[in-house]
Amino acid sequence: VKVKNLKTALENKGITLREKEHVTLLKSPPISKDGMVYKKSLLDSVVLLKGKKVHICNLPMIMGSTNINLEKEEYEGLINHLPIDENEIVDLNVLMDEAKTFTGEKVAVSNLNSVMRKMGLMLTNEEFKELLEKLSVYNVGKIHKSRLLKVVKELKGPRVKIKVKSLLESMGIRIKDEELEELMIQLPTNGDRTVGLNDLMDTISHIKAKGMMSLHNLMIT
Numbered sequence: 001v002k003v004k005n006l007k008t009a010l011e012n013k014g015i016t017l018r019e020k021e022h023v024t025l026l027k028s029p030p031i032s033k034d035g036m037v038y039k040k041s042l043l044d045s046v047v048l049l050k051g052k053k054v055h056i057c058n059l060p061m062i063m064g065s066t067n068i069n070l071e072k073e074e075y076e077g078l079i080n081h082l083p084i085d086e087n088e089i090v091d092l093n094v095l096m097d098e099a100k101t102f103t104g105e106k107v108a109v110s111n112l113n114s115v116m117r118k119m120g121l122m123l124t125n126e127e128f129k130e131l132l133e134k135l136s137v138y139n140v141g142k143i144h145k146s147r148l149l150k151v152v153k154e155l156k157g158p159r160v161k162i163k164v165k166s167l168l169e170s171m172g173i174r175i176k177d178e179e180l181e182e183l184m185i186q187l188p189t190n191g192d193r194t195v196g197l198n199d200l201m202d203t204i205s206h207i208k209a210k211g212m213m214s215l216h217n218l219m220i221t
Helices: 003-011 019-026 041-049 055-062 072-081 094-102 109-118 125-134 145-154 165-170 179-187 196-207
Strands: 053-055 089-091 106-108 142-144 160-161 194-196
Touching: 003 019, 003 041, 019 041, 041 094, 053 094, 053 160, 055 072, 055 094, 055 109, 055 160, 072 094, 089 094, 094 145, 106 109, 109 125, 109 145, 125 145, 142 145, 145 196, 194 196
Parallel strands: none
Antiparallel strands: 053 089, 106 142, 160 194
């Protein structure tokens, strides 16, 4: 996209900019020597602007500006999980966060038990039943592991075996030995040496906030 056409290009996707936002945006994405901006870089910069919303009718065009290629059932899954208001509007940053769960490695839905065990996740029969209901749109084929983990985190009581490193790696979180040691000290475990998944994520967030894990170190690139 040519720099001079940024505003029009975004409006064609249903994203309107105030003048101040337009000026801010011109300073954000990397611009090539010939005055061009990659569509993905442009969209990434727009997501950083607060309060941007889009109509769901523009989702295909927005997804077309990313590296996220959704199959029909994945697109339906994305729509079903977005907090869309009565005017069929959704926050752009929420849309992009949700869409990113449809990227990366895929696992067979028919093999969920094995996949969960390898990641150290422990679900009760009721939790596993609830998980299958949430994944009903994926009753055939495969699902992205990142999507699976997001759905699992939405369950109330999943627990993780105390050896959590493989799970963190599956979630795209890289952790050093000393950081893992601090994490293990802080985790509230019970007698069967498991920890609640939500407790695990809260503890990681707490350590991040203290600066013991930088965002750069956390995310696998």
